Amino acid sequence: MKKLMILGAAASQVPLISAAKRLGYETIVTSIPGDYPGFTYADVCCYADISKPEEVLAKAKELNIDGITTCGMDTGIRAIGRVCDELGLWGISYKTACTLSDKYLSKLAFEKAGVPCAKAFQIRTEEELSEALEKLPLPVVVKAVDLMGSRGIYQCNTREESFAAFSNAMKSTSRDYCLVEEFLEGVIFGAEGLFADGKLVFCFPVGTDLYYQSTIPTCIGHFAPFTIDIQKEAEQIITAALTEAGARNTPFNCDLILKDGKVYLIEINGRAGATGLSDMVGIYYDLNYYEILCRQAMGETTASAFQLKNSKGQPSVSRMLTAPKTGILEKIELPEEAEDPDISITLNVQPSDPVRTYQNGRDLLGLVIVKGDSVEVCKEKTNRILSGIQYEIR
Known part of the structure; x- marks a missing residue:
């Protein structure tokens, strides 16, 4: 039986672990000790x-693994690169992993490749x-x-806010520098995809729903398909960025922005995305x-799997579940409509868990994924589900 090492044991890895088991692989779930569902x-x-x-x-050497992967989290990407390099496995290289795991090194690769991106400065x-604020217009x-x-990222409308954000960012980072950018x-939209043998296998743009109080x-969620015609431009800049970063074999997830008719790359990660993106691709x-x-x-080789079986793909929406207030969770009650086979709800919390109002992805209580005939239908159903969920928090 082939052995697949999966990095991370959080709830986001459970679908990946289950998939590996269905395929007949021995799953080696790797994380620090803890009460993790994986x-x-x-x-x-x-x-x-x-x-x-x-x-x-x-x-990995001790257990003689045949493959290594993760999804939805950045923590283990450099480790995957190190293992793939040393053991000759399919996956991201260590050099590419280091580049894509650092927003400054990524930015250098984007600029060298001529990829449109925000003007930025490394600051220590x-x-x-x-000095950087003299060269950039506010906000930054x-x-x-x-x-x-979104952890450690701050939109700053004044110089004073910028200095406070710099102090906070430097306290949270393991580096001796951070970025300030325009x-x-x-x-804003995202894209999910796969790079194999240095070529783009598929690129799946998704719309992004935003939360503005952080x-x-x-x-806080996505919808697909993304109907604005940016496919070709997005594919070109993603391919250029990954090629410059040295990528040959890796799934990817990236954030982009369409401004004045032009696509800019915000950042790109060498792993499959979170917030239900892998489910939405499926x-x-x-x-x-x-x-x-x-x-x-x-x-x-899996490239042939991404040929649409129908003339168009199935629309869907994903949405994070967030706490209405901070406290201790007593109970979550789902509405009857949650039994609809086109609705999937996963919960990452249980009674007695501490919860807080949403600030970043660590405050995720769960996820709703809805499929339907159109994005509009999916969003309507999602909104009904969200308004029908009852929380008891003390």
Whole structure:
């Protein structure tokens, strides 16, 4: 039986673990010790800090694995690269993983490839920040370069806010620098895809629903298909960025923005996306994308799977579940409509868990995914579900 190492044991990895087991692989679920749901599904529980590449490599050698993967999280990407390089496995290289795991190094690759992106400066001190602010119009965005999602990212409308954000970003990062960049305002969207043998296998643009009460407009859901005609332009800049970063074999997830008719790349990650994106890929193409990720990690060719079986793909919407207030969760009650076979609801919390109002992806209570005849139908059904969920929080 072939062995697949899956990095991370959180709820986001459970569909990936289940897919690997359906395919007949022995699942080696790897994470630090803890009460994580992924360990319940594992064939082998492997305890290692997935943020430490050498620690993961030692376990991979010891267990003689045949493949390695993850989804929806950045923590283990450099470890995947280290293992793939050392053991000759399919997947991202260590150099590419380091580039895509650092927003500053990614930005250098984008600029070298001629990819449209926000003008940015690396900053280590308040003096450097002050100099950068002389060259950028307000508002600006201050970013910790090594954190996932919206954590450590701040939209700043004044110089004073910029200096406060710099202080906060430097406290949260493991680097000795962060970024300040121009604020691009436009239509934010995402893209999910796969790169194999240095070529784009597929690129799946998705619309993004935003939450505006955090430190930066933050994604709380997606919808597909994305109907604005940006496919060709998005594919070109994503391919250029990944090629410059040295990518040959990796799934990817990226954030983009359409401003004044031009597509800009915000950032790109060397793994499949979170917030239901892998499920939405599967719904659109009528396949199980988690199984594709497992098969690719084992070196199989899967490009033919992304040929649409019908003239158009299946629309869907994903939406994060968030707490209406901070406290201790007593109970969640779902509405009767949740039994609809076109609706999938997963919960990441249980009674007695602490919850808080949404600030970033760590505050996710669960996820609703709805498929239907159109995005509009999906959104209407999603809104009914969200308004029908009852929370008891003390």
